[in-house]
Amino acid sequence: MAIPTPQKTVLLLIDIQAGFAQNPYWGTTRSNPSFEPNASLLLTTYRKTLLPSPNHKIIHVHHSSIHPTSPLHPSSPGMQPAAYALPLPSEEPIYYKSVNSAFIGTPLSALLETHFGATGGRLYVAGLTTDHCVSTSIRMAANLYAADGRDEQGKVIEGRKGEVVLIEDATAAWAKGDWDAETVHKVHVASLNGEFARVAKTGDVIGEWEALKGVT
Numbered sequence: 028m029a030i031p032t033p034q035k036t037v038l039l040l041i042d043i044q045a046g047f048a049q050n051p052y053w054g055t056t057r058s059n060p061s062f063e064p065n066a067s068l069l070l071t072t073y074r075k076t077l078l079p080s081p082n083h084k085i086i087h088v089h090h091s092s093i094h095p096t097s098p099l100h101p102s103s104p105g106m107q108p109a110a111y112a113l114p115l116p117s118e119e120p121i122y123y124k125s126v127n128s129a130f131i132g133t134p135l136s137a138l139l140e141t142h143f144g145a146t147g148g149r150l151y152v153a154g155l156t157t158d159h160c161v162s163t164s165i166r167m168a169a170n171l172y173a174a175d176g177r178d179e180q181g182k183v184i185e186g187r188k189g190e191v192v193l194i195e196d197a198t199a200a201w202a203k204g205d206w207d208a209e210t211v212h213k214v215h216v217a218s219l220n221g222e223f224a225r226v227a228k229t230g231d232v233i234g235e236w237e238a239l240k241g242v243t
Contacts, residue, residue, distance in 0.1 A: 058213075158215040
């Protein structure tokens, strides 16, 4: 079945922060060496193709760790945005969380509800890491019907189903125990596919955005 063209979209970028760069704190090996260029390409293409428009929005959610030794602790320079995915000041909000879900301790849920309104839309998700904050946030987005259309009382409108999209080559994972990084990455992507999100690649997503250019 063809995916209906949404009138509204959001690009949600999770934990793309300096503290993840080649840091042994997270593990010895990481999946998807194309993560950084893909994340940068997505951000620049979305800005160029769909913005400025009230129907399209970029949201950054960053991690503020409660653990003093974490590279993402507020006292660490690693807390800062990664150089390849810098938010635009005053145009792209940054929300801070201290747990895995981008929805807990942030206004993300309410912001998406307001943005998508009665029509619903498409929530694109990229960032770090596949098996932690990305997976948790996508599962919660699906459970909250975060991209669906809602009435003035906040109830989901039947037939106004939105879509959560995981951009699989714009996220990455570290090796865990006996499991190499690519296996960890692929298993978590596969577990999200279908029930919680549609899985797509960077090139396909950019094609979807190009199709929306000048339409919304």
